[in-house]
Amino acid sequence: MTHIDAGAELDPVHPVPLPPSAARGLSTAEVAERVARGQVNDVPVRSSRSLVDIVRANVFTRFNAIIGVLWVIMLIVAPIQDSLFGFVILANTGIGIFQEWRAKQTLDSLALIGEVRPRVRRDGTATEVGTSEIVLDDVIEFGPGDKAVVDGVCVEADGLEIDESLLTGEADPVVKRPGDQVMSGSFVVAGGGAYRAVKVGREAYAAQLAEEASRFTLVHSELRSGISTILKYVTWMMVPTAIGLIISQLVGEDNDLKDSVARTVGGIVPMVPEGLVLLTSVAFAIGVIRLGRKQCLVQELPAIEGLARVDTVCLDKTGTLTEGGMDVTGLRPLNGAEEGYVRRVLGALGAADPRPNASLQAIIDAYPDDTAGTWRRTGALPFSSARKYSGASFDQGDGTSATWLLGAPDVLLDDEDPALAETERLNEQGLRVLLLARAGRGLDDARVAEGAEPAALVVLEQKLRPDAAETLRYFAQQDVRAKVVSGDNAVSVGAVAAKLGLSGATVDARQLPDEREPLGEALDEGTVFGRVTPQQKREMVGALQSRGHTVAMTGDGVxxxxxxxxxxxxxxxxxxxxxxxxxxxxxxxxxSFATLPSVVAEGRRVIGNITRVATLFLVKTVYSVLLAILVVGWQVEYPFLPRHLTLLSTLTIGVPAFFLALAPNTERARPHFVRRVMRYAIPGGAVAGVATFVTYLVARHHYSGPGALDAETSAATLTLFLISLWVLAIIARPYTWWRIGLVLAMGAGFLLVLAVPWLQDFFALKLVGTTMPWAAVGIAAVAAAALELLWRWVGRRVPA
Incomplete structure (x- = not known):
């Protein structure tokens, strides 16, 4: 392969002229011709749902259909105030669509910032284009870490090794030569080259995977699956209960048809936790927007939740704890090597690699190549994380040739070599050390490193990220264990970790067991792991997961x-x-590694707040179902009209839920969402339902004559409101000034309805006399005390 001059760095924006011998790629006219024929890579980019999908998902739901039918019925047979619940659903749906659309815009703008732009050759120049602009027969360059975006055929290869494990499951890299197939979705682990696009768009091998994997939600969400489970059970309870209620309210001879229909609808509507799914979506959407402002792209929404549940974070040192760049701080010749000659060799090695990694780039900056025109490269072995070294062969122009290796001293040197002691001393200072060695074998020999003669130690220094120590302290405070997993020397990595305040055992990964169980035990005991191969990193993640840990992995390299x-x-x-x-x-x-605490905090906010809000909604569902069952059993009129429950739901659930769902919450995420919610919702709803029905029965005995039903309803409404307000007061704990203010404001809103005559008429609420209203308050007080005792008992009995 003919290389672009290593001395002229590739500008990511402006085209770079290619040498005449390199493949020129397509011409502008040929590109236009293929675009006209539709031979363009038009696979959808990674993004959130489209606006149409967002609207459809928010509007066409099972519960919206139920509520919609009931709303139409109420618009026909009852006053407008009994149809308010329908307008609330419209508002909720609109809010859900708006918030998710805002989140989509945030995601799309961030995805555009982070969009991959492959380097394509056209008209004899190499320039970056968007993946959707690639056409059939384009010649695309790629190097370490680059992914093949379309299917193609390799046209140039220089030590090119490609990992196809994400497609085939085969872990070992595949060496590619001109004429070999290149599959989209595979990525380069070593070397470089170019390939010609032979399948673009949806014809490409990984296109279907990309289209599915790039959309919306893949990560498992306990929150969403838990809510789906709850809604499934609610549906099962609601259908038979609603049927029984309909029959009981409509078959009575003395019942007024329109009033019976209204009270039937009033019994069915509150069974539906209509705002729960909405607030979950809004909480996720707000999280995406907040994190977007911190330049954090959440490619799969439940990842916010997932990171909040993580108890182990595996950190790659380079690029995470340290900044990406390095500086050469020393050169130590070995075995009498002449320093000037060593510098020339290092300069030639740097010039021989068109895609240097951070270590080699530091060497290039320190030792510019001065061998141009005198030395000729005759072979190359690109760096690979599995090998831990790279190499090149040169004809030195004086009739001599040499093969040089550059890599990890503890991999290239014999165990008894004295240079290892010097390396160890430097590693203990947190410095990175590379060994330059002259090989006695050819680069195509699998044992090229055996017997290599050490020539020099190259000492490099990495800068610690200024925010790394604080971030590690945050994880420690949150009981999240940090494991540093690096391919560098274990002692060096341990020294870096110690500077950041991370304590624990340092382990050389070459000494780790291969079996999963003992590997998991070793990982639990150690903190810093060096000389880890890419395959070992994968095995370490699996071993931690097998021991019940939820694992996050950070990294930036291939x-x-x-x-x-x-x-x-x-x-x-x-x-x-x-x-x-x-x-x-x-x-x-x-x-910025320091962004991770924001992601964890956002996840905790979502999980903790939705748990609170779900309890509010499901208390209402439980007491609504129970009231319907009691009404059917006692063969009495349902105590409420839809307007009463709309008022109660708005003041004790709807408005407070929005504030609680979006409030700060640093409580650590805990598992078993459904169990945690239902253990409070069931007793809370049961107490509220029984107490309200008791008040209703007492009121039926107390009042008689015209208007008795309205007086009975008002007394029952007062009891249910007070109990629901107490449930809100419990859910709002621990108290802050605004939480106390929220509860008081909701209470004041109900008092306002009772105090203003036209609001009394609008909501059909009028307390008659003093005996029954105070009885209703007394029953509510007893129920509130029972709730306190019951919830505290449940909290002690059921593990978190």
Whole structure:
């Protein structure tokens, strides 16, 4: 392969002229011709749902259909105030659509910032284009960390090794030569080259996977699956109960038809937790928007929730704890090597690699190549995380040739070599050390590293990220264990971790067991792991998961891809390789490790607040079902009209729920969402339903004559409101000034309705006499005390 001059760095924006011998790619006219024929890579980009999908998902739901039918009935047979619940549903649906649309715009704008732009050759120049602009027969360049975006045929290869494990499951990299197939979805782990696009758009091998995997939600969400389970049970309870209620309210000879229909609808509507799904979606959407402002791209929405549940974070050192760049701080010749000659070799090695990694880039900056025109490269071995070294062969122009290797000293040197002691001393200072060694074998020999003669140690220093220590402290405070997993020397990585205040055992991964169970035990005991291969990273994630841990993996290099994909939550840096960004659920576009606490906090806010809000909604569902059953059993009129329950739901659930769902919440996420919600909702709803029905029966004995039913309804409404307000007061704990204000404001709203005559008439609420209203208050007080005792008992009996 003919290379672009390594001295002239590739500008990511402006085209770079190619050498005459390189493949020129398509001409502008040929590109236009293929665009006209539709031979364009038009696979949808990673994004959220379309506006049409958002509207459909929010409007066409099972419960909206039920509520919609009941609303139409009420518009026909009852006053408008008994149809208010329908307008509330319209408002809720509109809010849900608006918030998710805002979240979509945030996601789309961030996805555009982080969009992959492959380098394509056209008209003899190499320039970056969007993936959707690639056409059939385009020649596309790629190097370490780059993903093949379309199916193609390799046309140039320079030590090119491709990982196809995400497609085939085969972990070992595949060496590619000109003429070999390149599958979309695979990525380069070593070397570089170019391939010609032979299948674009939906014809490409991974197009269907990309279209599915790039959309909306893939990560398991206990929150959403739990709510789906709850709604399924609610439906099962609601249908037979509603049928019984309809029969009991309509068959009585003395019942007024329109009033019976209204009271039947009043019994069915509150059984539906109509705002629960809405508020869950809104909470996720607000989370996306908040994190978007911090340049955090959430590629799969429940990843916010998932990271809040994580108890173990595996961190790659380079790019996560340290900044990506390095500086050469020393050169130590070995075995009498002449320093000037060593510098020339290092310069030539740097020039020989068209896609240098961070370590080699530091060497290029420190030792510019001065061998041009005198030395000729005759072979190359690109760096690979599995090998831990790279190499090149040169004809030195004086009739001599040499093969040089550059890589990890503890991999290239014999165990007894004295240079290892010097390396160890430097590693203990947190410095990174590379060994330059002259090989006695050819690069195509699998044992090329055996017997290599050490020539020099190259000392490099990485800068610690200024926010890393604080972020690690945050995780420690939150009982989230940090594990540093790096391909670098274990002692060096341990020294870096110690500087950041991370304590624990340092382990050389080459000494780790292969079996999953003992590997998991070793991982639980250790904190820092060095000399980890890409396959080991993947196995380590699996071993931790097998021991019940929820694992997040951070990384930016191609060696992190497999582990990122297998982790419960993958977090990639925006400046990382294309492959890591493609498989991660969360991308930190600002490359700041310090953003992770914000993601954890956002997840905790969503989970903790939705748990609170779900309890509110389901208390209402439980007491509504129970009231309907009691009404059917006693063969009495249902105590409420829809307007009464609309008022109660608005003041004790609807308005408070929006504030509670979006409030700050640092409570640690805990599992078993359904159990945690139902253990409070069932007793709370049962107490509210029984107490309200008792008040209603007492009122039926107390009042008689015309208007008795309205007086009975008002007394029952007073009891149910007070109990519901107490449930809200319990759910709002721990109290802050605004939570106390919220509860008081809802109470004041109900008092306002009772005090203003036209509101009394509008909501058909009028307390008659003093005996029954005070009895209603007394029954509510007893129920509130029972709730306190019952919930505290449940809290002690049922594990969190």
């Amino acid at each position: 060696n992190d891809v497999l582990a990122l994909k297998d982790a419960d939550i993958g977090v990639a840096m925006g400046s990382g390789s294309e492959a890591t960004r493609a498989v991660a659920q969360i991308v930190l576009l600002n490359n």
